[in-house]
Every structure is written in C-alpha cells, then in structure tokens.
Amino acid sequence: MRIQVQADPFDPGTELNTFPQSADGVGAVVSFTGVVRDDTGTLRHMEIEHYPGMTERAIMSIAEEAQTRWALIAVLIIHRHGRLLPQEPIMMVATAAAHRKAAFEAADFLMDYLKSRAPFWKKEVSENGETCVAAKEEDETALTRW
Amino acid sequence: MIDVLYFAWLRERIGIGKEQVQTDAATVADLVEELKAREDRYASAFADVSSLRVAVDQELTTFDAPLNDAREVAFFPPMTGG
Numbered sequence: 001m002r003i004q005v006q007a008d009p010f011d012p013g014t015e016l017n018t019f020p021q022s023a024d025g026v027g028a029v030v031s032f033t034g035v036v037r038d039d040t041g042t043l044r045h046m047e048i049e050h051y052p053g054m055t056e057r058a059i060m061s062i063a064e065e066a067q068t069r070w071a072l073i074a075v076l077i078i079h080r081h082g083r084l085l086p087q088e089p090i091m092m093v094a095t096a097a098a099h100r101k102a103a104f105e106a107a108d109f110l111m112d113y114l115k116s117r118a119p120f121w122k123k124e125v126s127e128n129g130e131t132c133v134a135a136k137e138e139d140e141t142a143l144t145r146w
Numbered sequence: 147m148i149d150v151l152y153f154a155w156l157r158e159r160i161g162i163g164k165e166q167v168q169t170d171a172a173t174v175a176d177l178v179e180e181l182k183a184r185e186d187r188y189a190s191a192f193a194d195v196s197s198l199r200v201a202v203d204q205e206l207t208t209f210d211a212p213l214n215d216a217r218e219v220a221f222f223p224p225m226t227g228g
Contacts, residue, residue, distance in 0.1 A: 034228055049154055051220060054204035079227065091228060111228055117206065119220075120227035121154035132155050135224030 001067070001075045003059050005050065007082035012092050019094045020074045028100040030107040031076075032093045038086040042126040048090070050081045051119035062113040066095075069109070069146075070102040077110065079120065112142045148177075148213070152191075153222035156198065159191040174200050175209045177219060192221075199224055 004010075012033045021029045036046050063075050074096040084090060093110045097103040122133035150167045157163045171177035178195060181188045192198070195209055201220045202211055213219070 051151070051153060051201070051204075051222070054201055054220070057204055058206075115228035116225055118227040119153070119201070119222065119225050121223065122226045123154070132223070133226045135226050140224075 001060075001063055002077070003056065003063065004078045005052075005055050005059070006078065006080055009080070009088060010078055010092070012089050015076065015078065015092060016094060019076055019096065021096060023073055023096065025098050026073050026096045027098045028103040029094060029096045030100070030103040031095075032107055032111055034090040034092070036084050036086050036088050036090055040126070042128060043086050044125045044127065045086070046084045046090075047123040047125060048081045048084060049121045049123070050079075054119050055079075055081075058118045059114065062110060062117060065113075066106045066110055070095075070097065070106040072097050072102065072106055075106070075110070077114070079114065079118070081120065109146055112139075112146065115139050116143065148216055149218045150177075150181075151218065151220040153220065155223055156191050156221055160187055169213075171213055173209070173213060174202065174207070174211050174219065177213065178209065178221075197223065 016031055059077055063077060072095055076094040079091040093107050095103045095106045116135060116139045124131045124133060147166050147168055149164060151164050152160050169177055169180055171180055178192050182192050199222055200207060200209060202216045203218050
C-alpha cells in the first residue's frame, strides 16, 4: 500500500508503470485518474486545501477498509494539494488483484470514499473570481452503495 | 486548552486557520455555542451546523460527541476530494 499526499505534479503513466503488476498473483490492475476540469473555459487554476495529519490518516483508514473487503495485492493512492492548472491530474487510485472484479470494485469504493471522507476542499479560481466547490448530495448517497 | 482549526470557507469567514481555546465544554456542540457567543464572525460561520463537519483529534465525528481530553477540534464544510 502506497499513499502520497503531495503538492508536486505527478505523471499517472509513470506511476502505473511502476505499480507492482508483476507481483505474485496479480491478474488485474485498475486505475483511475482525476483531472482538473474546466467546464467554462475561464478557469485559471484550482486550489486544493487539506488537513495535514488527518488527510493521511483518513486515506490510510479508507485503504485499510478496502483491503478488508477485497483481496487486494496492491493499492496506490496519490492526491495533490495546492495550486493545480486545468488538465493536470489531481489524484489517482490504482488497485491490483487476482481478478478484475475485486480490482474494479475496490477502485470504485476508494474513489467514493476519497471524494467525501478525505479532508480536501477545492476552490476554483477563474476570470470571474473564486468559488468554493460545493459537495454534491449524490457524493454522499454514493457511500450507501457500499 | 484545545487547538481549534478551521478550513475552507469557514477559515475565510472566521479569518484564522487555527487558535487555542480555553474551554470546559463537554461536547462539540457546547464548544460551538461558546464560539458563537464570542463575536459575529463566529455566529455567522456556525449559523447552520448541519452544513458543517467536525473532527475531534483528526477523526470525523458528530456535534454531540464528547470532548473528554481532546487536543484538537477541526471544523470544515463537507469535503470535496477526488
């Protein structure tokens, strides 16, 4: 299990290439990358604030929960904070398991929980000013799937 | 003394990210009432706690949670990670 909370950019391709898909027993690798989206063409950058200390603990606890529910061989979670430009990767999750179902489901579970249980807050800075990104009702209801 | 932390728009509204608070509050809700009584900026920030989340010693909890020997209480809006 590798968890990184960082301000620096990262390259999802490089991360995936070094993710242990050659480890014993791995038959399936699933990865998800979240990217800074610019819906209106006016976004200058995104600011992501987090709660140092709790962030790492919360992500670790979410990853441990995933490991108790699915037979995972490896888990990678990277989440950035600070200033991010449009189209830059915000975060990535990768899971490795013997079979695809566990890898897919665990990655989906991790994403749902990272979205509303890891202490990050997004703010969009555009030509028109600053807007805090509001949590969505559907993000909260997504947790009831698990 | 408890370290009280504020994040995102709550930090902006109160104007600080962290402060030390001398309190005998038994629960998170009691602490919120003490803060609201201080100044308008706190009263306005905590006007609707249903739109806020709280963590005690870096674990998410609820506003009726006891403080016991808590060292750190953090208030923030719903999280928007991922």
